[in-house]
Structure formats: C-alpha cells, structure tokens
Amino acid sequence: xxxxxxxxxxxxxxxxxxxxxxxxxxxxxxxxxxxxxxxxxxxxxxxxxxxxxxxxxxxxxxxxxxxxxxxxxxxxxxxxxxxxxxxxxxxxxxxx
Numbered sequence: 418x419x420x421x422x423x424x425x426x427x428x429x430x431x432x433x434x435x436x437x438x439x440x441x442x443x444x445x446x447x448x449x450x451x452x453x454x455x456x457x458x459x460x461x462x463x464x465x466x467x468x469x470x471x472x473x474x475x476x477x478x479x480x481x482x483x484x485x486x487x488x489x490x491x492x493x494x495x496x497x498x499x500x501x502x503x504x505x506x507x508x509x510x511x512x513x
Contacts, residue, residue: 418472419500422460426493433458434511436487441509444475451512
C-alpha cells in the first residue's frame with residue numbers, strides 16, 4: 418500500500434522531514450520526504466504490512482503524526498493520494 422502526502426504550512430526549516438523519517442521508521446514504513454519549491458513537504462510512504470488493513474492503519478498513523486509535526490512547525494493542510502504502482506523502497510529517506 419502506498420500514499421503520496423503533501424503537507425503545507427510552516428514545514429520547511431523546522432526539522433519536519435527528519436520528524437517524518439523518525440516516525441515512518443518506527444512504523445516500519447518506507448519511502449521519502451522532500452521539500453518542494455512551493456514551501457510544501459512531499460512524502461511518499463509505503464507499507465508492506467501483512468494485511469492491507471494494517472498497512473493502511475500504519476500510513477494513517479504517520480498522517481496523524483504529520484498533522485502535529487515537530488516543535489516550531491505549523492501544519493495548515495494535508496492532502497493524501499492513495500496510489501497503486503510505484504517503485505519499491507527499502508528504507509525511509511530524506512531527499513534533498
């Protein structure tokens with residue numbers, strides 16, 4: 418299961434991508450987080466949990482954590498796209 422997430426608000430320069438990386442790894446999710454030129458953060462996240470329900474729950478937990486964000490961040494909006502086919506990732510990384 419894979420989701421692409423766009424987070425807007427005050428989310429660049431406050432450790433947001435590292436925050437997402439830490440939380441994603443705790444949930445055994447893979448993918449990446451990167452800053453976009455328009456000030457948003459884009460997150461592509463995958464779960465290879467045993468069931469689709471567990472996979473979706475883990476991704477939804479990451480979305481919920483992202484709504485709060487790290488200290489100093491201010492999340493204004495989160496958009497989620499559930500997608501079918503993407504390359505598979507082995508880890509969760511911050512992309513520069």
